[in-house]
Every structure is written in C-alpha cells, then in structure tokens.
Amino acid sequence: MLIKTFKVGEEITGYYLVKAKNIKTSSANKPYIDFTLQDISGEVNAKLWDAKGDVETQYNPGEIVKVMGSVTQWQQSVQLKIIKIRTLNEEDEVDYSQFIPTAPIEAQNMFDEILGFVAEIQNDDIRKLVEALIEIYERQLMYYPAAKSNHHAIKSGLLYHILRMLRSAKALGSVYKNLNMDLVYAGVILHDIEKINEMDASEVGVVEGYTKEGQLLGHIIMGIKRIDQVSERLGIDPEISLLVQHMILTHHYEPDFGSPKKPLIPEGELLHYLDMIDARMYDMNKALKEVETEQFTEPVFVLDRRKLYKSKFGVSEE
Numbered sequence: 227m228l229i230k231t232f233k234v235g236e237e238i239t240g241y242y243l244v245k246a247k248n249i250k251t252s253s254a255n256k257p258y259i260d261f262t263l264q265d266i267s268g269e270v271n272a273k274l275w276d277a278k279g280d281v282e283t284q285y286n287p288g289e290i291v292k293v294m295g296s297v298t299q300w301q302q303s304v305q306l307k308i309i310k311i312r313t314l315n316e317e318d319e320v321d322y323s324q325f326i327p328t329a330p331i332e333a334q335n336m337f338d339e340i341l342g343f344v345a346e347i348q349n350d351d352i353r354k355l356v357e358a359l360i361e362i363y364e365r366q367l368m369y370y371p372a373a374k375s376n377h378h379a380i381k382s383g384l385l386y387h388i389l390r391m392l393r394s395a396k397a398l399g400s401v402y403k404n405l406n407m408d409l410v411y412a413g414v415i416l417h418d419i420e421k422i423n424e425m426d427a428s429e430v431g432v433v434e435g436y437t438k439e440g441q442l443l444g445h446i447i448m449g450i451k452r453i454d455q456v457s458e459r460l461g462i463d464p465e466i467s468l469l470v471q472h473m474i475l476t477h478h479y480e481p482d483f484g485s486p487k488k489p490l491i492p493e494g495e496l497l498h499y500l501d502m503i504d505a506r507m508y509d510m511n512k513a514l515k516e517v518e519t520e521q522f523t524e525p526v527f528v529l530d531r532r533k534l535y536k537s538k539f540g541v542s543e544e
Contacts, residue, residue: 230267230516232297232304239294241318243325244287245269245432249277257281263293263306265325268516272306287435288428290314290325302524326430329378329386333368336385340415343392349408351462355470356412358456359419366422374425374433376528377505381431384422387508388415391500398496409493413473417497420448446484449474473497510534515542 227240246262252275259281261272272295274285285291294310314320329336344360347353360367372378372387380386391414399407424440427433439448450471457467473494478485489495506529513523514536525531 228267229263229265229270232270232306234297234299234304237294237296237309238306239292240265241290241292241314241320241325243430243432244285244289244291247285247287249281252276259285261285261308263291264327266323266327270304270306271300272308274308274311285311285313288430288432290320290322292318322430326432327380328431329380329382331382331386331389333382333385336382336389337364337367340385340389340392343396343411344415347408347411349466351460351466352408352412352470354460355453355457355462355466356415358460359416359452362456363419363422366427369429369431370422370425370427371431371433372418372421374436377508379433383431384418387418387504390504394500394503395496398500402492402496404492405496406493409469409473409491410496412470413477413493413497414500416449416453416470417474417477417501418445418449420445420452423448444484446474446478469493477501511542514540 227238229242232238242263242265244261245264248260250258250260252258256275257277259274259277261274262269263272264270272293290313292312292314293306293308295306295308298305298307341360344353344356347356367385369381370385371380371383373383378384378387392411395407395410395414399405399410423437424445425433426435426437426440443451453467453471453474456462457464469491472487472491473489476485476487476489476494477497479488479498489498509526509528513526513529513534517523517536519536519538519540522533522535525533
C-alpha cells in the first residue's frame with residue numbers, strides 16, 4: 227500500500243524502506259524506535275513502541291522492512307503505529323525502484339551532459355580543477371542525494387541539482403554579459419561536491435547520517451579545503467583557486483546558513499541565486515504533487531511554512 231494513500235484509522239500491511247531511525251525513550255522509560263519510512267510515493271513517520279531485542283542493529287537505514295500498522299494522526303500529520311515489523315526473507319519479492327525516489331533523468335546521462343559543460347570551460351586551470359574533482363567523485367555522484375531531507379533528497383539528486391543549475395546558468399549567461407562563465411560553471415559543479423563527504427549515504431541514495439567531519443566542519447569548509455588541496459597539487463593559478471573558494475564560501479549567503487561572507491564577485495552572486503531557485507522550485511513542485519488541483523498544501527516548513535496553492539493553470543514537473 228502506497229504511503230500517499232494512507233488514511234487515518236485504517237490498518238495497513240506493506241513493504242517500506244527505512245530512511246531514518248532513531249532510538250528514543252518513552253515517558254514510561256521504555257525504548258522505542260522512531261522511523262521515517264518511505265516508498266516511491268512519499269514518506270511517513272512511524273513509531274515502534276516497546277521495542278524489544280537488539281534495537282541498535284535492527285531495521286537500519288537503507289533496509290526494506292515489512293510492516294503491519296495502524297494509521298494515526300499527530301499534529302495534523304499522518305503517522306504510523308507499527309504493530310509488527312520484520313526484515314526481508316528469501317520469499318519476499320520486492321522491486322527496489324518502488325521504494326527509492328530517484329532523479330527523473332538517468333544518472334549517466336546527467337553526468338555526460340555535465341561533462342559537456344566542463345568541456346565548454348575555456349580557462350585551462352579552471353577546467354583542470356573541475357575535471358580533477360569530478361574524477362575523484364565520479365562513482366559517488368552517480369547515486370548521492372543533494373541532502374538528507376528537503377531539496378533533491380533523492381537518489382542521484384546531487385547530479386540532478388548540478389545539472390539544472392548549469393542549464394539555468396547557461397540561459398542567464400546569455401543575458402548578463404559581465405559574467406565569467408568558466409567561473410560560474412566551476413562554482414555550480416563544485417558548490418556542493420563535498421556533501422559526498424559530509425553525508426554518509428548508501429548506494430541506494432539514502433543518507434544514514436552525517437560524518438564526523440561533516441558535523442564539525444560542514445560541506446562549505448570541506449569544499450574550500452578540498453579545492454585548496456587539489457589546486458596546490460595541480461599547480462593551479464592561486465587567483466583562480468581563491469575565486470572558486472570564495473564562491474563556495476559565499477553560496478549560502480548568510481552566516482545563519484553557513485556562509486560567513488556574502489559574494490564579492492558577480493559570479494558568486496549568481497551562484498547563490500541559482501542554488502536558491504533550483505532548491506525552491508524543487509520543493510514547491512514536490513509539495514504541489516501531493517494535493518489536488520485548486521487546493522492548498524499543508525504548511526511547507528522549508529518554505530517558511532507557506533501553504534502553496536495548486537492552480538488549475540499550473541504545470542507539474544513529473
């Protein structure tokens with residue numbers, strides 16, 4: 227039974243992928259497991275009360291489980307109270323594509339198109355820097371999401387995010403002639419590249435958590451360090467290395483979001499807004515898919531808790 231079809235008060239049985247798992251203690255001082263379960267249609271919070279056995283090693287992120295439960299409601303959201311849960315056995319026949327939301331473009335095709343943008347970079351040092359970093363991360367790029375939750379938190383989501391930003395950058399580059407498009411393309415491709423080391427993701431595209439370095443530093447500082455290291459190794463012009471590092475440092479724009487400085491070059495300013503546009507459009511499209519035409523969504527947390535309206539004239543991206 228698809229998660230998006232859950233109705234409060236009914237009992238369900240089905241297979242779901244464990245996206246997240248947290249072991250907590252109830253008010254009665256008993257352990258319970260707080261899950262996020264997902265399938266191709268969406269995700270739901272689920273509780274396994276009075277969890278018994280080795281709860282630390284059971285039902286880990288990335289695993290598919292069979293669940294029987296009752297659908298409840300908590301704070302206007304659907305929730306699942308788990309009655310029974312087990313891992314897969316040899317008799318279960320499941321299709322992983324039904325559990326893992328994936329970018330709508332095949333990963334290799336996205337990667338090849340991105341390489342086409344890299345080939346357009348005319349400055350040898352910028353192109354060498356980008357090529358070197360892509361080569362390091364090619365395998366992980368094929369499946370890594372762009373986030374643990376929110377925008378592009380899907381298999382191959384990081385590639386999808388980069389590609390859409392590159393396409394937008396090319397269009398805007400034809401309007402604003404004061405841009406060094408080599409720097410813009412480099413900034414787009416590299417701005418989130420260290421999310422691969424910030425997050426611990428399985429090959430099915432599920433983020434199990436954050437690495438130690440990811441928690442202590444974050445992908446922005448990690449990205450600056452990596453660019454500096456690779457630039458030093460390749461003998462990249464120090465000015466180019468500095469400019470690319472500046473773009474990575476400033477792309478979140480505000481200190482509260484991890485950027486201690488705002489962009490001081492136009493290419494960095496554009497990078498920030500390209501990132502914001504793509505994230506917002508993704509989150510809006512995702513939220514609007516869940517409602518009927520001429521209805522409002524529930525408050526969308528990442529969009530300042532706005533309730534979006536699905537117009538009959540709107541266009542949904544599949």
